[in-house]
Amino acid sequence: MEIAKALTIAGSDSGGGAGIQADLKTFQELDVFGMSAITAITAQNTVGVQAVYPLTVNAVTEQIKSVAEDLNPNAVKTGMLFSSEIIDAIANEIKRYRWSRVVVDPVMIAKGGSSLLLEEAVASLKDELIPLAFCVTPNIPEAEKLVGFTISTLEERKQACEALYQLGAKNVVIKGGHSNEKEVTDLLFDGETFHLFSSPRTNTNHTHGTGCTFGAAITAELAKGKSIYEAVKKAKDFIGAAIEDSLGLGAGHGPTNHMAYRKRKVQVNDY
Numbered sequence: 001m002e003i004a005k006a007l008t009i010a011g012s013d014s015g016g017g018a019g020i021q022a023d024l025k026t027f028q029e030l031d032v033f034g035m036s037a038i039t040a041i042t043a044q045n046t047v048g049v050q051a052v053y054p055l056t057v058n059a060v061t062e063q064i065k066s067v068a069e070d071l072n073p074n075a076v077k078t079g080m081l082f083s084s085e086i087i088d089a090i091a092n093e094i095k096r097y098r099w100s101r102v103v104v105d106p107v108m109i110a111k112g113g114s115s116l117l118l119e120e121a122v123a124s125l126k127d128e129l130i131p132l133a134f135c136v137t138p139n140i141p142e143a144e145k146l147v148g149f150t151i152s153t154l155e156e157r158k159q160a161c162e163a164l165y166q167l168g169a170k171n172v173v174i175k176g177g178h179s180n181e182k183e184v185t186d187l188l189f190d191g192e193t194f195h196l197f198s199s200p201r202t203n204t205n206h207t208h209g210t211g212c213t214f215g216a217a218i219t220a221e222l223a224k225g226k227s228i229y230e231a232v233k234k235a236k237d238f239i240g241a242a243i244e245d246s247l248g249l250g251a252g253h254g255p256t257n258h259m260a261y262r263k264r265k266v267q268v269n270d271y
């Protein structure tokens with residue numbers, strides 16, 4: 001059987017913890033062939049984002065075309081998209097190639113506080129891209145921005161899921177990393193049922209790229225033909241291991257350990 005293939009359309013993180021780099025590492029760890037279309041180059045490390053260089057719309061769409069017309073991904077993920085022109089162009093390409101297994105991670109702000117999406121681009125995300133999403137994966141501040149109300153309780157999080165579902169996303173996951181609860185709970189809404197995925201909160205500041213990695217793991221599993229429930233479950237386990245077995249790199253918000261999940265699996269299989 002041919003290997004599953006996934007395409008990430010996102011920004012490059014020179015520090016290797018988030019963006020394209022996190023996505024490709026995650027695809028590889030989950031036995032999926034990874035491909036990329038870069039939207040912007042960031043000069044970035046664990047301390048912060050030092051510079052952002054968006055690519056032209058043509059540079060983005062030509063990469064997508066090259067991948068689409070030869071390699072035909074089974075699933076597609078979007079991450080940092082930066083501007084409304086880039087978002088609109090990507091939405092057109094998704095429609096052109098009739099991609100349906102599309103995971104939209106609506107990246108807005110890096111952990112250090114730098115903006116990775118222009119303010120004017122939020123409307124394009126809502127109007128053009130989220131309606132094409134098989135799954136949209138905001139964190140709590142991103143979900144608040146998209147739905148226009150504050151999310152403090154589980155009930156409000158459920159309402160936000162419903163509002164994002166109304167925008168056209170077939171499944172919604174609101175991630176719980178930014179809540180201040182002891183457990184970290186990700187909430188999946190598939191249009192009918194809410195599913196909670198909870199784990200103990202690891203006390204660490206090595207969480208750079210957690211959202212990218214989680215979304216990439218969902219994309220990898222969808223590329224293999226798994227259901228959204230199975231994909232989110234696997235992604236939660238993958239990011240949990242990656243956060244727990246930190247590499248301790250850098251002076252700021254360090255990256256997660258993309259190898260941790262595989263290494264644990266290998267150890268379990270050894271016995």
Ligand SMILES: Nc1ncnc2c1ncn2[C@@H]1O[C@H](COP(=O)(O)OP(=O)(O)O)[C@@H](O)[C@H]1O
Binds near residue numbers: 138140176177184
């Ligand atoms: N401290 C933590 N301990 C365990 N899991 C976490 C922690 N922080 C985030 N996660 C998990 O990492 C993923 C990303 O969550 P979140 O931080 O909300 O997103 P983002 O990185 O986009 O801001 C989610 O699956 C969440 O459950």
Ligand SMILES: Cc1ncc(COP(=O)(O)O)c(N)n1
Binds near residue numbers: 012013110211
């Ligand atoms: C190029 C790029 N894309 C995305 C993020 C967000 O990272 P996080 O997953 O920690 O929110 C980032 N810092 N850089």
